Amino acid sequence: MRLTGARYGALGVRDSECPGGRFSQFVFEGIDPATASAIGELPQGRGILGLVFDDPVPVRLDDLHAHPASVGFPEGHPPMRTFLGVPILVHGRVFGTLYLTEKAEGATFTADDESLVRALASAAGIAIDNARLYDQSRASRRRLEAVHDVSTVLLAGGDLDRALQVVADRALELTGADQSFLAMPADPDAPVEDIDELTIVVAAGPESARAVGSVLPVTRSSAGRVFRMRTPANSNQLEYAPFDRALDAYGPALIVPLRAGDGVTGVLVTLRRRGRPAFNSDQLALMTSFADQAALALRFAAAQREKHELHLLADRDRIARDLHDHVIQRLFAAGLSLHGTVDRMTSPELRARIDATIDELQEVIADIRATIFDLHDGGGEPRPLRQRLRRAVADLTADSPVETNIRIGGRVADLTPVLADHTEAVVREAVSNAVRHSGAAHIRVLVNVGDRVTVEIVDDGCGVGEPAEHGGLANLAARADEVGGTFRCDSPVGGGTRVLWSAPAAG
Known part of the structure; x- marks a missing residue:
């Protein structure tokens, strides 16, 4: 303004997310607060102000009202006639525009004025580009620090909930959001197409x-669509917000999937209050990268926990085998030896003492067997049914050449504990029968949960004769x-055996 003698000046920053062109920011000088309040809404980039969006060259007018693109001024706007608009270019694209109006003493803007402002706009473009590069560098560093924070919690042995909370906290900071949350399926092992609800954890x-706890x-939700499509989204309004009473307070939303390999474990959402600037494409890219790296860290930690758990299970199995094959057998042999000795005893007192010792040995054997059962059982929190079923089939076929195919679908995690136990028992009994009696080369296990839980086990073995009135099949019935x-x-038809067991899922 000082260089050209303009009375009014403004800088309009183009909204890069809007294809048609509008302002994401509009800063003005020369209009007092009272007048600005009377004018009301700031310009949106229509009319003459938007000319350089499509054709990024300076616009110099002696009378802006005479231009065909002029749309006039709102009520209360000060009169303006002369006009100079110069685009600010960053890498050949319009970042924004410098606007000057009303040159002093009613004069018009000259070619020299235009040259001065073009030089200023060029310098501004370079400065803006440098500032953006610096911001991107800082954002990248902050993203790496955030991922490091998540990894540190996981590698230090922190629980999963703590790591997920760090993800939500860092997402809030990275994007300058007002609210964030992470939603995940109840059964993380379920196929994506079988999941119809996500829970905010x-x-x-x-x-x-x-x-937290909302479903x-x-x-029917923005988060759900991103989860199923595995594609990030930048939205002006979150559909199906989990805090409906506060829905009107929030507008802009970033929704990104937590992708690791071919799978997706959940969605990360950040929100800003209505009236704040929308998230831009750089922030979407930043959040997408952070979510993907956090998902990989979570997946790696889960794999490490599973590996550690497998080592523990292997140790338990080894200890259980040693107890069964060596300790119990030796105790049993000692008991038999004492039984043979007691028959030759003539002293009632000695016979009584040896009988008591034999009883005590039997109690020790029973205690060891209970310990073996606990070792096989794991002794910890109940496992998800999907894991229990896969583990059961793996255990039953471990020493057999039979090939297995397992498919588990539907809302398995929603089954009651009673139905889950029945389902596991049915799979164990049917697979055990197929392995021991059918001579099958292939066994297919299908478990699906909808309105009913259905278990189907099919093998290509010798088939079945008349149903038994007792034993395994009777137990299934x-x-x-x-x-x-x-x-x-x-x-x-074609041979083999088909076991079909079904029950209402409501239990």
């Missing part, structure tokens, strides 16, 4: 207490009766 921000439908279900075992 952690959150950061003022609405966290209200958000988002996959088919009894389990079905116990929960109001059905059981059938037959030989399909």
